[in-house]
Amino acid sequence: MDPTSIRLPSNALPADGRFGCGPSKVRPEQLEALAASQIMGTSHRKAPVKNVVSSVRTGLSDLFGLPDGWEIVLGNGGSTVFWDVATFGLLNGISQHLVFGEFSSKFAAAVAAAPHLPEPDIVESAPGDHPAPNPAADIDVYAFTHNETSTGVAMELVRPSGGGMVLVDATSAAGGLIWDPNQVDVYYFAPQKSFASDGGLWLAACSPAAVERIESIGASQRWRPASLDLAIALTNSRADQTYNTPALATLVMLDAQIHWMLDHGGLDWAAGRSQHSAQILYGWAAEREWASPFVADPSKRSNVVGTIDLDESVLADDVCAALRANGIVDTDSYRKLGRNQLRIGMFPAIDPADVEALVGCIDLIVDQLRAS
Numbered sequence: 001m002d003p004t005s006i007r008l009p010s011n012a013l014p015a016d017g018r019f020g021c022g023p024s025k026v027r028p029e030q031l032e033a034l035a036a037s038q039i040m041g042t043s044h045r046k047a048p049v050k051n052v053v054s055s056v057r058t059g060l061s062d063l064f065g066l067p068d069g070w071e072i073v074l075g076n077g078g079s080t081v082f083w084d085v086a087t088f089g090l091l092n093g094i095s096q097h098l099v100f101g102e103f104s105s106k107f108a109a110a111v112a113a114a115p116h117l118p119e120p121d122i123v124e125s126a127p128g129d130h131p132a133p134n135p136a137a138d139i140d141v142y143a144f145t146h147n148e149t150s151t152g153v154a155m156e157l158v159r160p161s162g163g164g165m166v167l168v169d170a171t172s173a174a175g176g177l178i179w180d181p182n183q184v185d186v187y188y189f190a191p192q193k194s195f196a197s198d199g200g201l202w203l204a205a206c207s208p209a210a211v212e213r214i215e216s217i218g219a220s221q222r223w224r225p226a227s228l229d230l231a232i233a234l235t236n237s238r239a240d241q242t243y244n245t246p247a248l249a250t251l252v253m254l255d256a257q258i259h260w261m262l263d264h265g266g267l268d269w270a271a272g273r274s275q276h277s278a279q280i281l282y283g284w285a286a287e288r289e290w291a292s293p294f295v296a297d298p299s300k301r302s303n304v305v306g307t308i309d310l311d312e313s314v315l316a317d318d319v320c321a322a323l324r325a326n327g328i329v330d331t332d333s334y335r336k337l338g339r340n341q342l343r344i345g346m347f348p349a350i351d352p353a354d355v356e357a358l359v360g361c362i363d364l365i366v367d368q369l370r371a372s
């Protein structure tokens with residue numbers, strides 16, 4: 001049967017059908033904040049825009065409970081660009097990379113290609129798991145990924161013994177998973193995932209040790225393209241600016257989401273929403289004979305990105321096509337993973353009740369597909 005001919009009853013549908021893992025659901029209230037904002041089309045060097053940047057920086061410091069001396073640095077280009085920013089402005093010696101999916105492998109590749117850095121040390125595991133770090137005295141930087149968006153694996157952030165800075169790609173985790181700043185030096189992300197805004201910016205929470213590193217490389221002779229220069233970004237961020245023009249709408253919607261989280265109780269509340277959604281999704285999959293969580297170890301299953309394998313009796317592509325025909329979108333597995341899998345965004349913006357409705361819709365679709 002043509003899956004796109006399946007019609008779900010309207011009372012079974014989620015209130016909002018966006019379950020993508022980035023870009024992800026933007027709450028209507030964020031768009032209202034944008035419509036009400038007076039800053040669109042005005043200078044990013046003037047107080048009204050700088051006030052929004054300031055509000056983002058202090059809001060993130062509050063949300064993460066950052067200790068004294070930490071700073072929020074931001075710039076243009078998203079997390080992918082931050083990998084290049086880090087190779088120019090943070091890395092000095094050997095970096096050890098935990099590689100367990102598409103995104104963690106890309107940062108390692110950026111470092112391997114950088115002519116001014118030594119060969120990175122790669123510690124790898126199969127998708128669906130994550131490796132443990134392998135601490136050594138000569139490691140200058142540990143590169144972790146809080147949530148591997150391509151596979152739905154989350155890792156607990158624990159500083160390896162024996163020194164070395166800890167850099168964390170938190171692109172999909174930040175705002176949806178709990179972390180302890182004492183275990184981390186740089187926690188970087190982009191706003192289009194747990195922060196429900198649009199793409200194009202990178203933000204990095206930096207410890208005093210990281211700030212010192214940025215300043216010392218900034219004072220060195222190392223060649224850094226200005227647009228990727230973390231020392232320039234730090235100076236601009238301290239003035240609530242970016243080196244070049246940022247997307248103002250992204251900032252306004254990010255600020256609205258940060259303050260929505262803070263107004264409801266902060267990171268514990270936001271992460272609790274994702275945790276609730278995850279319990280619904282994984283609990284549902286465990287009860288279906290044709291579905292199972294892809295990540296075998298429950299302690300590594302992500303609360304913000306859920307990956308559910310389907311058995312050969314149900315094609316995930318058919319389920320996704322039927323969902324899309326009913327206004328429920330972006331449930332597809334990560335393209336390069338190549339599995340018969342659904343991948344569900346469960347960021348704080350997504351209502352757990354909508355995840356409950358989603359799994360009900362999948363049941364209805366699978367019943368019809370299997371009956372045909």
Ligand SMILES: *Cc1c(COP(=O)(O)O)cnc(C)c1O
Nearest residue numbers: 022078079080103149171172190
């Ligand atoms: C989405 C994502 C990226 C890439 O982010 P961009 O802003 O598109 O560059 C990097 N790392 C992780 C873990 C991601 O989820």
